Amino acid sequence: MISVSGEEMKLIDKYCIKNLGIPGIVLMENAALKVLKNIEMNKYNTFVIVCGVGNNGGDGLALGRHLMVQGKKARFFILGNMDRGSNDFSVNYNIIKNINGDIVHINSDEELSLFKDSIIDSDIIIDSIFGTGLTRNVEGIFKDVILSINKSEKYVISIDIPSGLDGNTGKILGICVKASKTITFQLLKRGLMGMEELAGEIIVEPIGIPDMVIDSVLGENLKK
Ligand SMILES: NC(=O)C1=CN([C@@H]2O[C@H](COP(=O)(O)OP(=O)(O)OC[C@H]3O[C@@H](n4cnc5c(N)ncnc54)[C@H](O)[C@@H]3O)[C@@H](O)[C@H]2O)[C@@H](O)CC1
Numbered sequence: 324m325i326s327v328s329g330e331e332m333k334l335i336d337k338y339c340i341k342n343l344g345i346p347g348i349v350l351m352e353n354a355a356l357k358v359l360k361n362i363e364m365n366k367y368n369t370f371v372i373v374c375g376v377g378n379n380g381g382d383g384l385a386l387g388r389h390l391m392v393q394g395k396k397a398r399f400f401i402l403g404n405m406d407r408g409s410n411d412f413s414v415n416y417n418i419i420k421n422i423n424g425d426i427v428h429i430n431s432d433e434e435l436s437l438f439k440d441s442i443i444d445s446d447i448i449i450d451s452i453f454g455t456g457l458t459r460n461v462e463g464i465f466k467d468v469i470l471s472i473n474k475s476e477k478y479v480i481s482i483d484i485p486s487g488l489d490g491n492t493g494k495i496l497g498i499c500v501k502a503s504k505t506i507t508f509q510l511l512k513r514g515l516m517g518m519e520e521l522a523g524e525i526i527v528e529p530i531g532i533p534d535m536v537i538d539s540v541l542g543e544n545l546k547k
């Protein structure tokens with residue numbers, strides 16, 4: 324099984340979007356549907372979805388939309404500065420607003436305690452805070468939220484990479500979500516290898532990226 328660094332995965336995504344013209348939002352929707360496919364829907368009704376403001380967060384929003392459409396209860400907690408939201412995050416954020424989704428921005432201790440209460444009442448937590456875009460140690464409110472997720476001992480599904488784990492090296496940057504299951508997109512991220520302790524069951528799900536892109540970015544030799 325090929326494994327890639329988080330950086331290589333970002334290059335593959337970018338090549339797909341820029342050179343083939345597959346819009347990022349299409350890849351994001353494919354990603355969300357692949358996470359949905361791996362949720363035992365009859366087991367869970369109340370979802371807490373924790374989103375950063377990058378494309379990993381966008382995946383969580385798109386997943387939550389499908390859960391809402393299927394009649395599940397979803398509460399979205401947003402972490403980060405909305406002005407820095409990625410384009411595809413913003414597309415999915417606006418859709419959730421338009422369907423009257425239950426959204427809370429965690430900017431204060433009050434909202435943090437609301438978050439803690441919500442996870443106690445939930446059946447399952449979706450971790451879509453950071454994916455391959457994690458660049459530095461997790462601190463502040465991000466760290467508080469991840470601490471609460473881990474203390475809750477709830478069933479946690481991490482999208483692409485457990486938030487806080489460096490997709491390139493497997494290093495924990497300050498703190499990391501302890502997931503029950505991680506659905507990683509298209510190719511296994513090198514940082515996940517051997518990390519079942521943190522990532523739980525690791526499932527690699529293709530999201531529609533043609534092999535020719537992987538060959539072009541990684542080079543023929545790596546494919547053999
Ligand atoms: N178009 C694409 O590239 C696709 C990306 N996908 C998803 O997008 C992810 C990559 O998205 P992005 O590159 O937007 O990055 P992420 O969404 O992983 O996170 C980056 C965001 O978190 C911030 N951040 C990074 N480290 C931080 C820290 N320590 N504390 C606080 N904030 C921090 C960054 O400023 C940025 O806003 C993938 O892991 C995957 O889940 C999928 O939707 C498939 C398509």
Ligand SMILES: [K+]
Pocket residue numbers: 379450451452453454481482483484485486
């Ligand atoms: K994540």
